[in-house]
Amino acid sequence: MILKDDEFGEVIVRKNSLSRNIKFTISTSGRLSMSVPAHTSEFLAKRFLNSNRATIKEKLPVKNPETQRARDYQKKILAKKAREYLPYRLDYYANLYGYSYSKCRLTHANTRWGSCSSNRTISLNIGLMKVPETLRDYVILHELAHLNHMDHSKAFWAEVGLHDKNYKTHEKKLKQFSPGL
Numbered sequence: 001m002i003l004k005d006d007e008f009g010e011v012i013v014r015k016n017s018l019s020r021n022i023k024f025t026i027s028t029s030g031r032l033s034m035s036v037p038a039h040t041s042e043f044l045a046k047r048f049l050n051s052n053r054a055t056i057k058e059k060l061p062v063k064n065p066e067t068q069r070a071r072d073y074q075k076k077i078l079a080k081k082a083r084e085y086l087p088y089r090l091d092y093y094a095n096l097y098g099y100s101y102s103k104c105r106l107t108h109a110n111t112r113w114g115s116c117s118s119n120r121t122i123s124l125n126i127g128l129m130k131v132p133e134t135l136r137d138y139v140i141l142h143e144l145a146h147l148n149h150m151d152h153s154k155a156f157w158a159e160v161g162l163h164d165k166n167y168k169t170h171e172k173k174l175k176q177f178s179p180g181l
């Protein structure tokens, strides 16, 4: 359920059968998010929101509705760019170096640039479209190398190094960027 609030913009209400009381957090989009017991009505949720308004303003960095909308828009653009680029780039390097993965998934997690699962699915963060191409390629080569080494062992890094000689610099530079929006 989503509440429209003049002050906080869209407020996400998550029903949680395990929770006994109301908890406020900030979602990755910068929206206010409320976790409420399963049978909480919209009326009750609004009442809790109103009675906690002062505390929320004091403690939680809610983004204003305009910022929320701007971020949604930015994410949409980024996702579109990512769809038109990342799967093809991944495929290009996989073919070039003889890797076979099962599928490419695009994500927008806040904490990681990419991952490789044991079923050979490679996930790439749409935020990669914001970083320089060399770093983007590094992430792709890093995840491809995980197809052969599901860890960060010496053998893994040696394999990354085969395809990206400057991987150490790239790994360091990547830390200057954040995958989140």
Ligand SMILES: [Zn+2]
Binding pocket: 142, 146, 151, 152
């Ligand atoms: Zn890794």
